[in-house]
Amino acid sequence: MVLIPGGPALIGAPEHHLSELTAEQPYPRSWFADEAPQHIHTVEAFLLDRYPVTNTEFARFAYETGYQTVAERRGYGLIYDSYWAEARGACWLRPGGPGTSIAGQEGNPVVYVALADAQAYAAWAGKRLPTEQEWEYAAHGRFWQPWPWGQEWVFGKGTTADEWAGRMIESAQQWAAWWQQHRATVGLLPATTPVGTWSPWGDSPFGISDMAGNVSEWTASPYELYDPGQDYDPLYQRLHRLRSRYVTTRGGGWMHWRHQARTTERIACDPLYSNWSLGFRCAADLGRAPQQDFPTTNQLRYVG
Amino acid sequence: MGWLTEAYLMFRQRIFNERGQVASWVNIYAGDTNIRQAQGLDTPVTDATEIVVLPAVAGG
Numbered sequence: 001m002v003l004i005p006g007g008p009a010l011i012g013a014p015e016h017h018l019s020e021l022t023a024e025q026p027y028p029r030s031w032f033a034d035e036a037p038q039h040i041h042t043v044e045a046f047l048l049d050r051y052p053v054t055n056t057e058f059a060r061f062a063y064e065t066g067y068q069t070v071a072e073r074r075g076y077g078l079i080y081d082s083y084w085a086e087a088r089g090a091c092w093l094r095p096g097g098p099g100t101s102i103a104g105q106e107g108n109p110v111v112y113v114a115l116a117d118a119q120a121y122a123a124w125a126g127k128r129l130p131t132e133q134e135w136e137y138a139a140h141g142r143f144w145q146p147w148p149w150g151q152e153w154v155f156g157k158g159t160t161a162d163e164w165a166g167r168m169i170e171s172a173q174q175w176a177a178w179w180q181q182h183r184a185t186v187g188l189l190p191a192t193t194p195v196g197t198w199s200p201w202g203d204s205p206f207g208i209s210d211m212a213g214n215v216s217e218w219t220a221s222p223y224e225l226y227d228p229g230q231d232y233d234p235l236y237q238r239l240h241r242l243r244s245r246y247v248t249t250r251g252g253g254w255m256h257w258r259h260q261a262r263t264t265e266r267i268a269c270d271p272l273y274s275n276w277s278l279g280f281r282c283a284a285d286l287g288r289a290p291q292q293d294f295p296t297t298n299q300l301r302y303v304g
Numbered sequence: 305m306g307w308l309t310e311a312y313l314m315f316r317q318r319i320f321n322e323r324g325q326v327a328s329w330v331n332i333y334a335g336d337t338n339i340r341q342a343q344g345l346d347t348p349v350t351d352a353t354e355i356v357v358l359p360a361v362a363g364g
Contacts, residue, residue, distance in 0.1 A: 031364035076328075084329045086321050235362055245338065246362075260364070267363035270331060 001284060002138075004206055006045035009137040010144045012038035012226055013264040017146060025259050026171055030233040035264040037227050038144065041133045048130060048138050049281040051195035051209050052109035052217060053121060055102045058092060061121050070114035071274050077112045078275040079188050080179075080255065087188075095276055096189045107194040109215040109279040115247055115271035118218045118280035127282035132221040132248040132266070134283055139212075139251070140263040141205035148204035148211045153258045157202030158212035159193045162258045169257050179255070190276035191254045204263075212261040215279030216249045216269075223248045223268035239268045246270060253277030305332065305345060305355075319357060331358045 013021075013035040022029040061067060069092060071077040077090030079097075089098040092112045095105075102108070113121075122128050130138070139148050149157055153168075162169050165178040182191065192214055199209040223239050223246040225232055232240075239246050246268040252261030255277055259265070269278075309316040321327040325344075332339045333356045339347040349355065 027364060034363070078328060083317060084327070086328060235358070238356065238358065239362060242333070242336070242358075249361075265364060267361060269362075270360035273328065273360040 001047040001282075002050050002207055003286075004043070004046050004048050004134070004138050006043055007142065008040050008042050009133070009142050010038055011041040011133050011136055011264075012036055012144075013146070013262075014038050014144060017144075017264075021259060025257070032265075033230075033232055034225060034236050034266055037230070039226060041137075043134055043137050045286055046130070046134055047284040047286065048134070048206075048208060049127075049283070050207065052215055052279045052281045053118075054107050054195055055092065055110050056106040058110035058113075058121060059102075059106075061124050065120075065124060067117075067120055067124075069112060069117040069274070070272060071112045078273075080275075081183070081188060084275075090276070096187065100189065105192070105194075107196075108190075108192040109195055109210070111190050111192065111215060111276045111279050112274045113218070113279060114274040115218050115269075117274070121280075122282045125282060127284045129218055129220040129280060130283035132219040132250055135211075135217065135219050135250045136263055138206055138208050139204050144264070146262045146264065148208070148263060149202055157198045158210075158214065158258075158261055159191075159197065159254045160213040160252060160258050160261050161255055163213065164191060164254070175257065192277070192279075193254070210281075211251055211263070213252050213256065213258075214254055215251070215277055216253045216256075216267060217251045218269075218278070218280040219248050219250055221248045222246065223266070236268075249278065329360045331360055332356070333358065 018029055018032050018036060021032055071091040076086040076088050078084050079087045079090055087097045092110050094100050118129060145151055147153060161175060161178055164182060169175050169178060196209050203209050204211050222243045224243045225236060225240040228240055249267045249269045252265060309319055319330050326332055334347050334349050334353050
């Protein structure tokens, strides 16, 4: 884990960034307006995992505890074909459903984890989930920048649809064209990359890896508007009113556009939801003594 | 919900799964009650009950 020093931090995106974002991509400003107003939030010093939790790490937890995830218990996981579909048997161990496995992806982020699964792992590891303010602070540092590494998107620093496509995706049509090609070559499997693939080039100012793309990450924070008195999209206002029922996820995943993997991007997520691009990493308070982060022989055997 | 998805077929794939159940990428609220935590599509409502369909994942 990495020590993140405490102190005041700018949270949220500045208005000029939202204006620039609106001009350079097809979705309306209201989609991103919940990133404002930018405000100062004081964060206590804490520890944060350098990487998202991997299949190997989660396998050790499942092996030692017998834990079954929400997706395993309900018998299906969500995959995307021409739209989302409930794929029978899809879960973290069988990410494409029956007959698939995570062999060869031991170092990739675990996916198909609901909030309760992430919390259970964190408790077992003697850790906790980060708040969304802690997550964002760790992603861009004390001052705002849209990407963990700086002000501009750069290839070779994060796993997004743009990175897989090898070009900037500028429209829903371009995304759909990429998806059709990707699906034809990779199939219906999560296209995560091993954690740390883009490190240190894509790291945050604190040396945290994989904070733009690869997997979206659960936080411990209910989804709330930064300033409920402002005029937000009615959907966000509704979610705010239901705030104990939606939790904020951060970071964007492998099938998202680069814009959806920015440091201030916020997604409201049902705690029971999981899919093949949603994972997590853990935090800890100073003074806690988390278990060691390395796999055991039994764990690797269980994965294989 | 039956009327909605019959009158507007495009909503059927967005709201129901292949088994005709509320899909896991959607939440339906009857007032402040998520119908999954009540009686599902049989959750009692009145003429005054506001029914809201929300995505399970929402954001920019």
